[in-house]
Amino acid sequence: MKIGIVRFPGSNCEDDAFHAVVDQLGEDAVMLWHKDHDLQHSDVVILPGGFAYGDYLRAGAIARFSPIMREVADHAESGGIVLGICNGFQIACEAGLLPGALLRNDVGYRSMPVTIRVEHANTAFTNAAKVGQCLTMPIAHGEGRFAASDELLDELESNGQVLFRYVDAAGDATVDANPNGAMRNIAGVCNAARNVIGLMPHPERAVDALLGSEDGLVLFESLLVAAHA
């Protein structure tokens, strides 16, 4: 499996993603420059975290017009897997690859470990996990408050597109467990076709016990399950 990681001006988690998929997962990865129109035959595209274009205007609003986003959209349209992490999630939402929007947190910038609960295991990024499994990994963002209309939220719930929710130690999606005011404690979603996945927490920074958590590994291992399915 070959994983392409898009580097935008202002990306800062692309090396963490590279480390996760190459050193920990043992797969091939390639850095993709945002100005190229070439995914280099990647099976999976990762839009990494960071502050693409300085988050000018709105997080992700400018990056979605980077040249390579046309190929990323084509890849998604043809069923290819796209994973947006943090700023990559914001870019995917701005690009219309994922539903909803990510607004300024209710309490400012948050950098801390959180616990998220896997709500559905039927995607390429969750199929090695169990439904209800709780994973600890860091967040580091100022604009991660997931928002959508009530109608859209209901639709996402009934389609099983809400993949991750912020929960407390007991696994309950409480107000106190919600680090940014996200509607319905939503930490991550997928598109209707289930091949584009976005989340605010950083699984690529939780792939090594030395760094505090390896709970993110199960999500990357899901990519292998999907590739060999």
Next chain:
Amino acid sequence: MTRFRVSVHILPRRGLLDPQGKAVGDALHTLGFAAVGEVHVGRHIVIETAAKDAAAAEASVRTMCERLLANPVTEDYEIAGVAKE
């Protein structure tokens, strides 16, 4: 073609939590401005553009708002002014 300066206000959609606006409103209350109600913080963008008339300049900026300047999911915009350069 004439040069125009078009101003546009972009604000968080009513009903969505606006943490910046709330923080500013709380600070104003602390300062003693007890009459202050809701406060909203958004963006003010000024665009210089060429168009055949003011209506065309405004229409062009409205399209820019729909496509880039405002997020259709969470923000509303209003044209605040169209002036000849």
